Amino acid sequence: MNIEHLKLFVRLAVTHNISQAGQELGLSPAVASAHISKLEEGLGVRLVHRTTRKVSLTQEGEAFLPHAEEVLASVEVARTSVGAGSTAPRGTLRVTAPASFGRMHLLPALKTFLARYPHLSLDLRLSDSIVDLVEGGFDIAIRNAELKDSSLVARKLAPDRRIICASPDYLKQCGEPAAPQDLLNHQCINLLGLETWVFDSPAGHVSVRPTGQLRTDNGEAMRDACVDGLGIAISSTWSVYQHLARGELIQVLKDSPLVAETAIWAIYSSSRLMAPKVRAFIDFYAEYFGGEPYWDQALSAQGAHS
Structure with missing residues (x-):
């Protein structure tokens, strides 16, 4: 049984489109279609229903899918165990990240990261929409949201x-x-989904629902509107540290800090052994940001000299 055929079948089960699944694996539509046909011939059953627009799994295909996924996971673990410590990460790493954070803090370090791993290529998708890790075929999602899916770590x-x-x-x-x-x-400038601001005060938590003429779904747009004087806004320090240093923004309500259990997370699918390319990316950026990231170090230095 051909491993590449299994990879294509698993992606096909998600995309429901042979051309798209083939494109993700570097195959032409004709080659991808031939691979699926060969897999079906080898098994002696039809795995997919084909139409002009999309494909769907047959009952046999649905039954075969979890076994195909298990085989691919086992192969990845086997390859990793044999090459651990001696084989450099290779292949394509697919990462999704918030647009502003990715542009400001992932991209500047990519030259160093890719130079360290010359056999690795990166497919980086920047979007403020929360993309499904599995359905999107991503290896890693960078988020600052609560982890809700127990199948992810x-x-x-x-x-x-x-x-x-x-x-x-x-x-x-x-x-x-x-x-x-x-x-x-x-x-006040509101970010969609963050309309209630919770503060820590001597009397306990204080919740405020401020209003204003502008609400947006983009943190960078909110920050820029704040710089332009449209109102008061919540911002992450990684987004505004340069504007604070230049005097374009001023922090207010310093004695009433916001209550927020937020962090920058790297989320990935759980497995018995993490793929080398995933580990390489996560270890690199964890080291790059450090215990106190450079943006907070800059604010601490600014406070010490003010």
């Missing part, structure tokens, strides 16, 4: 500290809030 790469910011022009015109409740009297 996560490793913390860096903290995701969030603060309240405003531009000097906005504060000059509208004044600075002295307490979280004062935000109700200010223009």
